[in-house]
Amino acid sequence: MDIQFTEEQELLRSSVQRLLRDQYDFEARRKIVADEQGFSRRQWEAFAELGLLAAPFAEDAGGLGGGPLSTMIIAHEFGRHLVVEPFVETVVLAGGLIERLGDAAQKQGFIPDIIEGKKIWTLAWTEKGGRFDLADVTTTARREGEDYVLSGGKTAVIAAPWADYLVVSARTSGSRKDHGGVSLFVVDRRATGIDLRSFKTIDGRRAAEINLRNVRGQLLGKEGEGVAALEACRDRAIGALCAEAVGAMAELNSATLEYSKTRKQFGATIGSFQVLQHRMVDMFIAHQEALSLMQHLNLSISDGEAGLSRLASGAKTKIGYAAKFVAEQAVQLHGGMGMTDELNVGHYFKRISSINIQFGDPAFHVLRYARFGAAA
Amino acid sequence: MELALSPEDAAFRDEVRSFIAENYPTEMRVPNPETDLTKEQSLLWHRILHKKGWIAPLWPKEYGGPGWSITRRFVFEQETSRAGTLPPLAFSVTMVGPVIYTFGNEAQKKKFLPRILSGEDWWCQGYSEPGSGSDLATVRTKAVRDGDHYIVNGHKTWTTLAQHADWIFCLVRTDPNAKPQSGISFLLIDMKSPGVTVRPIITIDGSHEVNDVFLENVRVPVENLIGEENKGWTYAKFLLGNERTSMAGIGRSTRYINKLKQIVEAEIPPDDPTHLDFQREIALVELDVLALEATELRVVAQMARGIDPGPAASLFKIRGTEIFQKITELTHRAIGNHGLALREQPTSANHFMPGPEYGHTASEKYLNSRKLSIYGGSNEIQRNIIAKAVLGL
Numbered sequence: 001m002d003i004q005f006t007e008e009q010e011l012l013r014s015s016v017q018r019l020l021r022d023q024y025d026f027e028a029r030r031k032i033v034a035d036e037q038g039f040s041r042r043q044w045e046a047f048a049e050l051g052l053l054a055a056p057f058a059e060d061a062g063g064l065g066g067g068p069l070s071t072m073i074i075a076h077e078f079g080r081h082l083v084v085e086p087f088v089e090t091v092v093l094a095g096g097l098i099e100r101l102g103d104a105a106q107k108q109g110f111i112p113d114i115i116e117g118k119k120i121w122t123l124a125w126t127e128k129g130g131r132f133d134l135a136d137v138t139t140t141a142r143r144e145g146e147d148y149v150l151s152g153g154k155t156a157v158i159a160a161p162w163a164d165y166l167v168v169s170a171r172t173s174g175s176r177k178d179h180g181g182v183s184l185f186v187v188d189r190r191a192t193g194i195d196l197r198s199f200k201t202i203d204g205r206r207a208a209e210i211n212l213r214n215v216r217g218q219l220l221g222k223e224g225e226g227v228a229a230l231e232a233c234r235d236r237a238i239g240a241l242c243a244e245a246v247g248a249m250a251e252l253n254s255a256t257l258e259y260s261k262t263r264k265q266f267g268a269t270i271g272s273f274q275v276l277q278h279r280m281v282d283m284f285i286a287h288q289e290a291l292s293l294m295q296h297l298n299l300s301i302s303d304g305e306a307g308l309s310r311l312a313s314g315a316k317t318k319i320g321y322a323a324k325f326v327a328e329q330a331v332q333l334h335g336g337m338g339m340t341d342e343l344n345v346g347h348y349f350k351r352i353s354s355i356n357i358q359f360g361d362p363a364f365h366v367l368r369y370a371r372f373g374a375a376a
Numbered sequence: 377m378e379l380a381l382s383p384e385d386a387a388f389r390d391e392v393r394s395f396i397a398e399n400y401p402t403e404m405r406v407p408n409p410e411t412d413l414t415k416e417q418s419l420l421w422h423r424i425l426h427k428k429g430w431i432a433p434l435w436p437k438e439y440g441g442p443g444w445s446i447t448r449r450f451v452f453e454q455e456t457s458r459a460g461t462l463p464p465l466a467f468s469v470t471m472v473g474p475v476i477y478t479f480g481n482e483a484q485k486k487k488f489l490p491r492i493l494s495g496e497d498w499w500c501q502g503y504s505e506p507g508s509g510s511d512l513a514t515v516r517t518k519a520v521r522d523g524d525h526y527i528v529n530g531h532k533t534w535t536t537l538a539q540h541a542d543w544i545f546c547l548v549r550t551d552p553n554a555k556p557q558s559g560i561s562f563l564l565i566d567m568k569s570p571g572v573t574v575r576p577i578i579t580i581d582g583s584h585e586v587n588d589v590f591l592e593n594v595r596v597p598v599e600n601l602i603g604e605e606n607k608g609w610t611y612a613k614f615l616l617g618n619e620r621t622s623m624a625g626i627g628r629s630t631r632y633i634n635k636l637k638q639i640v641e642a643e644i645p646p647d648d649p650t651h652l653d654f655q656r657e658i659a660l661v662e663l664d665v666l667a668l669e670a671t672e673l674r675v676v677a678q679m680a681r682g683i684d685p686g687p688a689a690s691l692f693k694i695r696g697t698e699i700f701q702k703i704t705e706l707t708h709r710a711i712g713n714h715g716l717a718l719r720e721q722p723t724s725a726n727h728f729m730p731g732p733e734y735g736h737t738a739s740e741k742y743l744n745s746r747k748l749s750i751y752g753g754s755n756e757i758q759r760n761i762i763a764k765a766v767l768g769l
Binding site for chain 1: 535617637652655656658659660661662666667668670671673674677681692694695756761762763766767768769
């Protein structure tokens with residue numbers, strides 16, 4: 001049950017760690033976030049060179065065949081360093097969908113450019129008023145010759161301003177909230193008829209409201225099977241997001257512990273106060289449990305186990321609440337300093353807040369988990 | 377969620393599973409085995425396990441243990457706990473046994489160990505005293521040397537199942553002038569000795585689990601001293617380390633959650649908002665169990681690879697007890713008005729209890745489980761241990 005990493009996985013982990021330690025410390029990240037673009041093309045190329053963008057893809061798709069466990073290893077380290085570049089969006093979401101649904105031409109056309117760091121992708125599934133429901137789709141797609149034409153709106157699409165391509169969910173039949181009738185499309189982000197209104201996210205990344213007016217797109221996968229594909233995609237995304245959250249928790253805990261051993265009040269280090277000791281023990285336990293569940297989930301994704309969606313919702317809930325607890329307490333224990341933009345603690349807090357919203361918050365997933373349990 | 381098992385270990389798991397199914401005594405399947413069984417009934421399973429050679433998984437082979445790997449011990453623990461079998465008396469098998477084979481002399485090993493394994497001797501623990509709760513080093517019970525005997529005077533309390541006990545292992549003060557932790561010795565006392573009196577303490581659930589044990593001029597042969605005089609604290613700490621293993625209680629929590637789900641479905645209509653509230657609460661506690669189970673399996677896998685688990689036992693104790701308390705609280709809440717009733721003790725089929733049978737033990741379980749975060753080193757003490765040993769505070 002404990003993941004004893006293979007030599008290859010250890011190598012992957014240590015090389016990501018080295019790269020981020022050398023090039024992605026908190027100050028370097030601050031510069032990247034403050035940049036007009038809001039992300040670093042140079043970093044993205046460095047990730048490609050190291051093989052991170054190839055790691056999870058199957059070998060016959062030109063990848064390294066590392067699967068979900070390599071995603072977990074990378075996302076965990078990215079979480080520790082608050083990496084803003086769209087690894088999950090490009091590789092796990094769009095890349096994963098192309099690998100699973102794409103025809104030969106699409107795979108050959110798109111995956112090599114992802115792996116080489118040439119093209120950035122994201123997934124546009126969220127709509128206004130749809131909250132976390134993958135099937136709540138009003139964007140429409142109608143066939144026109146070989147292609148489709150899409151119209152509608154998507155909301156809060158992370159990494160859209162950076163992206164070259166979007167995978168967009170749109171309705172080819174049925175009415176709002178019908179599970180069937182939703183299909184996925186590849187859309188060139190610079191295509192005619194796309195309008196983006198960009199904004200900064202709570203965790204220093206970029207996202208956009210997207211308006212589509214008769215935008216040409218090509219079908220990815222079969223018509224009407226979009227929701228099922230998105231559900232599986234969400235499970236994998238949760239595996240990666242949970243790993244990011246656990247990485248962030250680890251850093252918050254060590255920062256808080258270190259601070260408590262140096263910060264003095266009333267003539268004593270605050271770490272000598274029992275109330276704070278016990279709080280930090282609870283933070284430690286929250287991290288340990290989250291780490292165990294993160295491994296369990298990603299192993300299950302890797303093995304393609306039955307009941308995966310229930311487990312993914314469970315992990316999103318438990319790790320989400322655990323990360324929220326750790327983040328809030330880390331700010332609390334840092335006192336006024338925890339409120340400052342200067343310190344990294346608040347930035348981890350914001351990343352965790354963002355992760356908790358993506359693909360559904362813990363309050364959404366706990367009920368989804370419960371309903372799966374009732375059905376079982 | 378399962379530990380990845382080798383074919384041999386998987387076969388072992390199946391063997392344990394079918395052994396329990398075929399041999400666990402039906403008369404031990406009562407509403408609340410912890411309170412409803414007589415001493416003889418509660419020893420039935422102990423004797424079956426002893427005959428099979430499985431009574432003491434932790435013990436080395438030379439003293440009568442089965443010689444299992446860490447993985448097999450865990451599998452055994454997991455299977456027995458999932459099946460809801462009554463665990464053998466911890467004070468005998470898990471606690472005093474290892475102290476005797478680790479620190480006792482040959483004569484003590486020969487005299488006591490076989491009788492622990494067979495269930496012939498029932499042991500209780502003489503640690504706590506009035507006024508010394510979690511701070512055990514404040515032991516005041518005195519043992520004064522008189523020839524080849526100690527004369528013991530004092531008052532032990534919270535002594536679990538002392539009413540059944542043949543022997544008590546006691547922390548006694550042998551050097552009143554030494555620092556608190558260095559003047560303590562570890563004595564084995566025959567409960568039939570003149571001067572030993574047991575008085576029941578009835579707890580809030582109405583049950584008689586714990587007792588006061590009074591020791592008045594009790595003569596204890598010097599040969600019943602474990603190890604060296606005034607070194608008792610070392611042995612006591614060793615024993616407490618054993619006490620806190622496997623307290624995650626995954627199997628038990630899982631069984632109680634399944635029962636809780638059935639009760640909620642039977643008691644609360646699906647269109648009542650309370651139903652959704654319970655579903656949510658149950659999901660949350662199920663996830664607590666899942667995360668703890670995943671952590672336990674991670675630690676077991678690490679131990680099997682020779683990695684020291686550190687104070688993982690403290691983590692399991694804290695979370696395992698918090699989780700079980702939550703489950704018993706939810707169960708008590710789920711039965712609604714019938715939660716007003718509490719079974720009378722000692723239990724008897726003649727006492728009337730209102731409501732369906734599934735709710736009859738909910739009140740007493742809720743009340744009784746409050747003890748979990750207090751005993752065995754309170755959860756606050758466990759947090760102190762982690763703060764010191766892991767966080768370096």
